Amino acid sequence: EPEVTQTPSHQVTQMGQEVILRCVPISNHLYFYWYRQILGQKVEFLVSFYNNEISEKSEIFDDQFSVERPDGSNFTLKIRSTKLEDSAMYFCASSGDTLDEQYFGPGTRLTVT
Amino acid sequence: AQSVTQPDIHITxxxxxxxxxxxxxxxxxxxxxxxxxxxxxxxxxLLLKYFSGDTLVQGIKGFEAEFKRSQSSFNLRKPSVHWSDAAEYFCAVARFGGGADGLTFGKGTHLIIQP
Known part of the structure:
Protein backbone atom coordinates (compact mmCIF):
# COMPACT_ATOMS: atom_id res chain seq x y z
CA GLU A 1 0.00 0.00 0.00
CA PRO A 2 1.43 3.41 -0.90
CA GLU A 3 2.43 5.57 2.03
CA VAL A 4 3.84 8.96 2.89
CA THR A 5 7.40 8.83 4.16
CA GLN A 6 9.34 11.42 6.13
CA THR A 7 13.02 11.89 6.92
CA PRO A 8 14.64 12.14 9.31
CA SER A 9 12.54 10.57 12.05
CA HIS A 10 14.29 12.73 14.64
CA GLN A 11 16.30 15.91 14.15
CA VAL A 12 18.18 17.80 16.83
CA THR A 13 19.38 21.30 16.02
CA GLN A 14 20.65 24.36 17.82
CA MET A 15 18.63 27.52 18.11
CA GLY A 16 19.17 29.80 15.14
CA GLN A 17 20.10 27.02 12.75
CA GLU A 18 18.22 26.22 9.57
CA VAL A 19 16.52 22.85 9.23
CA ILE A 20 14.90 21.13 6.29
CA LEU A 21 12.36 18.42 6.89
CA ARG A 22 11.71 16.09 4.03
CA CYS A 23 8.63 14.24 2.88
CA VAL A 24 7.86 11.94 -0.01
CA PRO A 25 4.12 12.08 -0.65
CA ILE A 26 2.16 9.31 -2.33
CA SER A 27 3.24 9.35 -5.95
CA ASN A 28 0.03 10.34 -7.75
CA HIS A 29 -1.16 12.80 -5.15
CA LEU A 30 -1.59 16.47 -5.96
CA TYR A 31 -2.13 18.22 -2.63
CA PHE A 32 0.50 18.39 0.09
CA TYR A 33 0.38 19.58 3.67
CA TRP A 34 2.48 20.21 6.74
CA TYR A 35 1.18 20.01 10.28
CA ARG A 36 2.91 20.22 13.63
CA GLN A 37 2.17 18.90 17.08
CA ILE A 38 3.89 20.45 20.07
CA LEU A 39 4.22 17.92 22.87
CA GLY A 40 0.96 17.63 24.76
CA GLN A 41 -0.93 19.88 22.37
CA LYS A 42 -3.16 19.40 19.38
CA VAL A 43 -2.09 18.78 15.80
CA GLU A 44 -2.02 22.17 14.04
CA PHE A 45 -2.24 22.93 10.34
CA LEU A 46 0.68 24.87 8.91
CA VAL A 47 0.37 25.00 5.14
CA SER A 48 -1.11 23.36 2.06
CA PHE A 49 0.51 23.25 -1.35
CA TYR A 50 -0.93 22.61 -4.79
CA ASN A 51 0.33 23.13 -8.31
CA ASN A 52 3.68 24.38 -7.05
CA GLU A 53 2.32 27.10 -4.87
CA ILE A 54 0.92 27.60 -1.39
CA SER A 55 -2.88 27.16 -1.30
CA GLU A 56 -3.49 28.03 2.29
CA LYS A 57 -1.41 28.80 5.36
CA SER A 58 -2.13 29.30 9.02
CA GLU A 59 -0.97 32.16 11.23
CA ILE A 60 1.77 29.86 12.51
CA PHE A 61 3.37 29.72 9.07
CA ASP A 62 5.31 32.98 9.23
CA ASP A 63 8.33 34.20 7.27
CA GLN A 64 10.58 31.73 9.07
CA PHE A 65 8.88 28.87 7.26
CA SER A 66 8.94 27.94 3.59
CA VAL A 67 7.89 24.95 1.54
CA GLU A 68 9.17 23.60 -1.71
CA ARG A 69 8.69 20.74 -4.11
CA PRO A 70 12.22 20.61 -5.48
CA ASP A 71 11.59 17.64 -7.75
CA GLY A 72 8.80 15.27 -8.72
CA SER A 73 8.83 13.33 -5.50
CA ASN A 74 9.98 15.39 -2.50
CA PHE A 75 8.14 18.01 -0.51
CA THR A 76 10.16 19.97 2.02
CA LEU A 77 9.55 22.27 4.95
CA LYS A 78 12.35 24.70 5.79
CA ILE A 79 12.65 26.60 9.03
CA ARG A 80 15.15 29.39 8.48
CA SER A 81 16.24 30.20 12.01
CA THR A 82 14.90 27.76 14.54
CA LYS A 83 13.57 28.81 17.93
CA LEU A 84 13.07 26.73 21.04
CA GLU A 85 9.33 26.87 20.49
CA ASP A 86 9.70 25.18 17.10
CA SER A 87 10.37 21.92 18.93
CA ALA A 88 7.51 19.66 17.87
CA MET A 89 6.50 16.68 15.79
CA TYR A 90 6.04 17.71 12.17
CA PHE A 91 3.68 15.69 10.00
CA CYS A 92 3.51 15.71 6.23
CA ALA A 93 0.31 14.66 4.47
CA SER A 94 -0.90 14.31 0.91
CA SER A 95 -4.18 13.79 -0.90
CA GLY A 96 -5.25 12.87 -4.39
CA ASP A 97 -7.72 14.38 -6.81
CA THR A 98 -10.74 12.94 -4.98
CA LEU A 99 -9.93 15.36 -2.16
CA ASP A 100 -11.64 13.25 0.45
CA GLU A 101 -8.77 12.08 2.64
CA GLN A 102 -5.34 13.21 3.73
CA TYR A 103 -2.72 10.50 4.17
CA PHE A 104 -0.21 11.26 6.90
CA GLY A 105 3.42 10.33 7.27
CA PRO A 106 4.94 9.06 10.54
CA GLY A 107 6.33 12.47 11.44
CA THR A 108 9.70 14.06 12.17
CA ARG A 109 10.43 14.95 15.76
CA LEU A 110 12.34 18.25 15.80
CA THR A 111 14.19 19.17 18.95
CA VAL A 112 15.69 22.66 19.17
CA THR A 113 18.27 23.13 21.90
CA ALA B 1 -13.26 29.73 12.53
CA GLN B 2 -13.93 26.09 13.20
CA SER B 3 -12.85 24.31 16.39
CA VAL B 4 -12.96 20.81 17.83
CA THR B 5 -13.26 19.75 21.45
CA GLN B 6 -12.43 16.32 22.76
CA PRO B 7 -13.39 16.54 26.43
CA ASP B 8 -11.66 13.34 27.54
CA ILE B 9 -7.87 13.43 27.64
CA HIS B 10 -7.57 9.81 28.80
CA ILE B 11 -10.04 6.95 28.76
CA THR B 12 -9.47 3.49 30.22
CA LEU B 46 -8.05 7.75 8.97
CA LEU B 47 -10.71 5.66 10.73
CA LEU B 48 -13.78 7.20 9.15
CA LYS B 49 -15.25 10.39 7.76
CA TYR B 50 -18.60 12.13 7.42
CA PHE B 51 -19.40 14.40 4.51
CA SER B 52 -23.16 14.11 4.07
CA GLY B 53 -26.02 11.61 3.97
CA ASP B 54 -26.46 8.86 6.55
CA THR B 55 -25.45 10.24 9.91
CA LEU B 56 -24.10 6.90 11.11
CA VAL B 57 -20.86 6.12 9.35
CA GLN B 58 -18.85 2.94 9.43
CA GLY B 59 -15.09 2.90 9.41
CA ILE B 60 -12.17 0.56 9.57
CA LYS B 61 -11.30 -1.72 12.48
CA GLY B 62 -14.94 -2.02 13.57
CA PHE B 63 -15.38 1.65 14.46
CA GLU B 64 -18.43 3.75 13.75
CA ALA B 65 -19.40 7.35 14.43
CA GLU B 66 -22.65 9.24 14.55
CA PHE B 67 -23.10 12.82 13.41
CA LYS B 68 -25.64 14.73 15.49
CA ARG B 69 -26.14 18.22 14.18
CA SER B 70 -28.38 19.26 17.08
CA GLN B 71 -25.60 18.44 19.54
CA SER B 72 -22.69 19.46 17.29
CA SER B 73 -21.19 16.08 18.02
CA PHE B 74 -19.45 13.31 16.15
CA ASN B 75 -18.78 10.60 18.71
CA LEU B 76 -16.74 7.53 17.90
CA ARG B 77 -17.92 4.11 19.07
CA LYS B 78 -16.83 0.52 19.06
CA PRO B 79 -18.90 -2.31 20.54
CA SER B 80 -15.97 -4.38 21.79
CA VAL B 81 -12.41 -3.06 22.08
CA HIS B 82 -9.26 -5.09 21.55
CA TRP B 83 -5.88 -4.51 23.17
CA SER B 84 -4.59 -3.34 19.78
CA ASP B 85 -7.00 -0.40 19.91
CA ALA B 86 -4.82 1.32 22.52
CA ALA B 87 -3.73 4.53 20.79
CA GLU B 88 -4.36 8.26 20.51
CA TYR B 89 -7.60 9.24 18.77
CA PHE B 90 -8.12 12.58 17.08
CA CYS B 91 -11.31 14.15 15.84
CA ALA B 92 -10.95 16.73 13.07
CA VAL B 93 -13.06 19.08 10.98
CA ALA B 94 -12.54 20.65 7.56
CA ARG B 95 -14.41 23.29 5.65
CA PHE B 96 -14.29 21.96 2.12
CA GLY B 97 -13.61 18.29 2.36
CA GLY B 98 -10.77 16.10 3.40
CA GLY B 99 -8.26 16.91 0.74
CA ALA B 100 -8.41 20.56 -0.19
CA ASP B 101 -8.33 22.17 3.20
CA GLY B 102 -6.25 22.22 6.32
CA LEU B 103 -7.79 20.07 9.02
CA THR B 104 -8.59 21.46 12.47
CA PHE B 105 -7.91 18.82 15.10
CA GLY B 106 -9.01 18.28 18.66
CA LYS B 107 -6.41 17.67 21.35
CA GLY B 108 -6.90 13.94 21.18
CA THR B 109 -8.04 11.21 23.55
CA HIS B 110 -5.56 8.65 24.81
CA LEU B 111 -7.21 5.23 24.98
CA ILE B 112 -5.86 2.72 27.48
CA ILE B 113 -7.03 -0.88 27.34
CA GLN B 114 -7.06 -2.91 30.54
CA PRO B 115 -6.71 -6.69 30.26
Missing part, protein backbone atom coordinates in the same frame (compact mmCIF):
# COMPACT_ATOMS: atom_id res chain seq x y z
CA UNK B 13 -11.59 0.60 29.00
CA UNK B 14 -11.45 -3.11 29.71
CA UNK B 15 -10.76 -5.37 26.76
CA UNK B 16 -14.06 -6.55 25.30
CA UNK B 17 -16.01 -3.61 26.68
CA UNK B 18 -17.71 -1.00 24.54
CA UNK B 19 -16.14 2.37 23.81
CA UNK B 20 -17.38 5.85 23.09
CA UNK B 21 -15.04 8.77 22.46
CA UNK B 22 -16.60 12.19 22.45
CA UNK B 23 -16.08 14.96 19.93
CA UNK B 24 -17.82 18.31 19.69
CA UNK B 25 -17.22 20.78 16.89
CA UNK B 26 -17.93 24.40 16.27
CA UNK B 27 -18.52 25.45 12.71
CA UNK B 28 -21.11 27.65 11.05
CA UNK B 29 -21.91 25.48 8.06
CA UNK B 30 -22.10 21.76 7.36
CA UNK B 31 -18.81 20.37 8.53
CA UNK B 32 -16.67 17.63 7.09
CA UNK B 33 -15.74 15.44 10.05
CA UNK B 34 -13.04 12.86 10.57
CA UNK B 35 -11.62 10.51 13.15
CA UNK B 36 -7.93 9.63 12.98
CA UNK B 37 -5.95 7.18 15.09
CA UNK B 38 -2.27 7.42 15.95
CA UNK B 39 -0.35 4.45 17.30
CA UNK B 40 3.04 5.07 18.91
CA UNK B 41 5.66 5.91 16.30
CA UNK B 42 3.09 5.94 13.53
CA UNK B 43 1.42 8.63 11.47
CA UNK B 44 -2.25 9.49 11.62
CA UNK B 45 -4.54 6.91 10.06
Missing amino acids: VSEGASLELRCNYSYGATPYLFWYVQSPGQGLQ
Whole structure:
Protein backbone atom coordinates (compact mmCIF):
# COMPACT_ATOMS: atom_id res chain seq x y z
CA GLU A 1 0.00 0.00 0.00
CA PRO A 2 1.43 3.41 -0.90
CA GLU A 3 2.43 5.57 2.03
CA VAL A 4 3.84 8.96 2.89
CA THR A 5 7.40 8.83 4.16
CA GLN A 6 9.34 11.42 6.13
CA THR A 7 13.02 11.89 6.92
CA PRO A 8 14.64 12.14 9.31
CA SER A 9 12.54 10.57 12.05
CA HIS A 10 14.29 12.73 14.64
CA GLN A 11 16.30 15.91 14.15
CA VAL A 12 18.18 17.80 16.83
CA THR A 13 19.38 21.30 16.02
CA GLN A 14 20.65 24.36 17.82
CA MET A 15 18.63 27.52 18.11
CA GLY A 16 19.17 29.80 15.14
CA GLN A 17 20.10 27.02 12.75
CA GLU A 18 18.22 26.22 9.57
CA VAL A 19 16.52 22.85 9.23
CA ILE A 20 14.90 21.13 6.29
CA LEU A 21 12.36 18.42 6.89
CA ARG A 22 11.71 16.09 4.03
CA CYS A 23 8.63 14.24 2.88
CA VAL A 24 7.86 11.94 -0.01
CA PRO A 25 4.12 12.08 -0.65
CA ILE A 26 2.16 9.31 -2.33
CA SER A 27 3.24 9.35 -5.95
CA ASN A 28 0.03 10.34 -7.75
CA HIS A 29 -1.16 12.80 -5.15
CA LEU A 30 -1.59 16.47 -5.96
CA TYR A 31 -2.13 18.22 -2.63
CA PHE A 32 0.50 18.39 0.09
CA TYR A 33 0.38 19.58 3.67
CA TRP A 34 2.48 20.21 6.74
CA TYR A 35 1.18 20.01 10.28
CA ARG A 36 2.91 20.22 13.63
CA GLN A 37 2.17 18.90 17.08
CA ILE A 38 3.89 20.45 20.07
CA LEU A 39 4.22 17.92 22.87
CA GLY A 40 0.96 17.63 24.76
CA GLN A 41 -0.93 19.88 22.37
CA LYS A 42 -3.16 19.40 19.38
CA VAL A 43 -2.09 18.78 15.80
CA GLU A 44 -2.02 22.17 14.04
CA PHE A 45 -2.24 22.93 10.34
CA LEU A 46 0.68 24.87 8.91
CA VAL A 47 0.37 25.00 5.14
CA SER A 48 -1.11 23.36 2.06
CA PHE A 49 0.51 23.25 -1.35
CA TYR A 50 -0.93 22.61 -4.79
CA ASN A 51 0.33 23.13 -8.31
CA ASN A 52 3.68 24.38 -7.05
CA GLU A 53 2.32 27.10 -4.87
CA ILE A 54 0.92 27.60 -1.39
CA SER A 55 -2.88 27.16 -1.30
CA GLU A 56 -3.49 28.03 2.29
CA LYS A 57 -1.41 28.80 5.36
CA SER A 58 -2.13 29.30 9.02
CA GLU A 59 -0.97 32.16 11.23
CA ILE A 60 1.77 29.86 12.51
CA PHE A 61 3.37 29.72 9.07
CA ASP A 62 5.31 32.98 9.23
CA ASP A 63 8.33 34.20 7.27
CA GLN A 64 10.58 31.73 9.07
CA PHE A 65 8.88 28.87 7.26
CA SER A 66 8.94 27.94 3.59
CA VAL A 67 7.89 24.95 1.54
CA GLU A 68 9.17 23.60 -1.71
CA ARG A 69 8.69 20.74 -4.11
CA PRO A 70 12.22 20.61 -5.48
CA ASP A 71 11.59 17.64 -7.75
CA GLY A 72 8.80 15.27 -8.72
CA SER A 73 8.83 13.33 -5.50
CA ASN A 74 9.98 15.39 -2.50
CA PHE A 75 8.14 18.01 -0.51
CA THR A 76 10.16 19.97 2.02
CA LEU A 77 9.55 22.27 4.95
CA LYS A 78 12.35 24.70 5.79
CA ILE A 79 12.65 26.60 9.03
CA ARG A 80 15.15 29.39 8.48
CA SER A 81 16.24 30.20 12.01
CA THR A 82 14.90 27.76 14.54
CA LYS A 83 13.57 28.81 17.93
CA LEU A 84 13.07 26.73 21.04
CA GLU A 85 9.33 26.87 20.49
CA ASP A 86 9.70 25.18 17.10
CA SER A 87 10.37 21.92 18.93
CA ALA A 88 7.51 19.66 17.87
CA MET A 89 6.50 16.68 15.79
CA TYR A 90 6.04 17.71 12.17
CA PHE A 91 3.68 15.69 10.00
CA CYS A 92 3.51 15.71 6.23
CA ALA A 93 0.31 14.66 4.47
CA SER A 94 -0.90 14.31 0.91
CA SER A 95 -4.18 13.79 -0.90
CA GLY A 96 -5.25 12.87 -4.39
CA ASP A 97 -7.72 14.38 -6.81
CA THR A 98 -10.74 12.94 -4.98
CA LEU A 99 -9.93 15.36 -2.16
CA ASP A 100 -11.64 13.25 0.45
CA GLU A 101 -8.77 12.08 2.64
CA GLN A 102 -5.34 13.21 3.73
CA TYR A 103 -2.72 10.50 4.17
CA PHE A 104 -0.21 11.26 6.90
CA GLY A 105 3.42 10.33 7.27
CA PRO A 106 4.94 9.06 10.54
CA GLY A 107 6.33 12.47 11.44
CA THR A 108 9.70 14.06 12.17
CA ARG A 109 10.43 14.95 15.76
CA LEU A 110 12.34 18.25 15.80
CA THR A 111 14.19 19.17 18.95
CA VAL A 112 15.69 22.66 19.17
CA THR A 113 18.27 23.13 21.90
CA ALA B 1 -13.26 29.73 12.53
CA GLN B 2 -13.93 26.09 13.20
CA SER B 3 -12.85 24.31 16.39
CA VAL B 4 -12.96 20.81 17.83
CA THR B 5 -13.26 19.75 21.45
CA GLN B 6 -12.43 16.32 22.76
CA PRO B 7 -13.39 16.54 26.43
CA ASP B 8 -11.66 13.34 27.54
CA ILE B 9 -7.87 13.43 27.64
CA HIS B 10 -7.57 9.81 28.80
CA ILE B 11 -10.04 6.95 28.76
CA THR B 12 -9.47 3.49 30.22
CA VAL B 13 -11.59 0.60 29.00
CA SER B 14 -11.45 -3.11 29.71
CA GLU B 15 -10.76 -5.37 26.76
CA GLY B 16 -14.06 -6.55 25.30
CA ALA B 17 -16.01 -3.61 26.68
CA SER B 18 -17.71 -1.00 24.54
CA LEU B 19 -16.14 2.37 23.81
CA GLU B 20 -17.38 5.85 23.09
CA LEU B 21 -15.04 8.77 22.46
CA ARG B 22 -16.60 12.19 22.45
CA CYS B 23 -16.08 14.96 19.93
CA ASN B 24 -17.82 18.31 19.69
CA TYR B 25 -17.22 20.78 16.89
CA SER B 26 -17.93 24.40 16.27
CA TYR B 27 -18.52 25.45 12.71
CA GLY B 28 -21.11 27.65 11.05
CA ALA B 29 -21.91 25.48 8.06
CA THR B 30 -22.10 21.76 7.36
CA PRO B 31 -18.81 20.37 8.53
CA TYR B 32 -16.67 17.63 7.09
CA LEU B 33 -15.74 15.44 10.05
CA PHE B 34 -13.04 12.86 10.57
CA TRP B 35 -11.62 10.51 13.15
CA TYR B 36 -7.93 9.63 12.98
CA VAL B 37 -5.95 7.18 15.09
CA GLN B 38 -2.27 7.42 15.95
CA SER B 39 -0.35 4.45 17.30
CA PRO B 40 3.04 5.07 18.91
CA GLY B 41 5.66 5.91 16.30
CA GLN B 42 3.09 5.94 13.53
CA GLY B 43 1.42 8.63 11.47
CA LEU B 44 -2.25 9.49 11.62
CA GLN B 45 -4.54 6.91 10.06
CA LEU B 46 -8.05 7.75 8.97
CA LEU B 47 -10.71 5.66 10.73
CA LEU B 48 -13.78 7.20 9.15
CA LYS B 49 -15.25 10.39 7.76
CA TYR B 50 -18.60 12.13 7.42
CA PHE B 51 -19.40 14.40 4.51
CA SER B 52 -23.16 14.11 4.07
CA GLY B 53 -26.02 11.61 3.97
CA ASP B 54 -26.46 8.86 6.55
CA THR B 55 -25.45 10.24 9.91
CA LEU B 56 -24.10 6.90 11.11
CA VAL B 57 -20.86 6.12 9.35
CA GLN B 58 -18.85 2.94 9.43
CA GLY B 59 -15.09 2.90 9.41
CA ILE B 60 -12.17 0.56 9.57
CA LYS B 61 -11.30 -1.72 12.48
CA GLY B 62 -14.94 -2.02 13.57
CA PHE B 63 -15.38 1.65 14.46
CA GLU B 64 -18.43 3.75 13.75
CA ALA B 65 -19.40 7.35 14.43
CA GLU B 66 -22.65 9.24 14.55
CA PHE B 67 -23.10 12.82 13.41
CA LYS B 68 -25.64 14.73 15.49
CA ARG B 69 -26.14 18.22 14.18
CA SER B 70 -28.38 19.26 17.08
CA GLN B 71 -25.60 18.44 19.54
CA SER B 72 -22.69 19.46 17.29
CA SER B 73 -21.19 16.08 18.02
CA PHE B 74 -19.45 13.31 16.15
CA ASN B 75 -18.78 10.60 18.71
CA LEU B 76 -16.74 7.53 17.90
CA ARG B 77 -17.92 4.11 19.07
CA LYS B 78 -16.83 0.52 19.06
CA PRO B 79 -18.90 -2.31 20.54
CA SER B 80 -15.97 -4.38 21.79
CA VAL B 81 -12.41 -3.06 22.08
CA HIS B 82 -9.26 -5.09 21.55
CA TRP B 83 -5.88 -4.51 23.17
CA SER B 84 -4.59 -3.34 19.78
CA ASP B 85 -7.00 -0.40 19.91
CA ALA B 86 -4.82 1.32 22.52
CA ALA B 87 -3.73 4.53 20.79
CA GLU B 88 -4.36 8.26 20.51
CA TYR B 89 -7.60 9.24 18.77
CA PHE B 90 -8.12 12.58 17.08
CA CYS B 91 -11.31 14.15 15.84
CA ALA B 92 -10.95 16.73 13.07
CA VAL B 93 -13.06 19.08 10.98
CA ALA B 94 -12.54 20.65 7.56
CA ARG B 95 -14.41 23.29 5.65
CA PHE B 96 -14.29 21.96 2.12
CA GLY B 97 -13.61 18.29 2.36
CA GLY B 98 -10.77 16.10 3.40
CA GLY B 99 -8.26 16.91 0.74
CA ALA B 100 -8.41 20.56 -0.19
CA ASP B 101 -8.33 22.17 3.20
CA GLY B 102 -6.25 22.22 6.32
CA LEU B 103 -7.79 20.07 9.02
CA THR B 104 -8.59 21.46 12.47
CA PHE B 105 -7.91 18.82 15.10
CA GLY B 106 -9.01 18.28 18.66
CA LYS B 107 -6.41 17.67 21.35
CA GLY B 108 -6.90 13.94 21.18
CA THR B 109 -8.04 11.21 23.55
CA HIS B 110 -5.56 8.65 24.81
CA LEU B 111 -7.21 5.23 24.98
CA ILE B 112 -5.86 2.72 27.48
CA ILE B 113 -7.03 -0.88 27.34
CA GLN B 114 -7.06 -2.91 30.54
CA PRO B 115 -6.71 -6.69 30.26
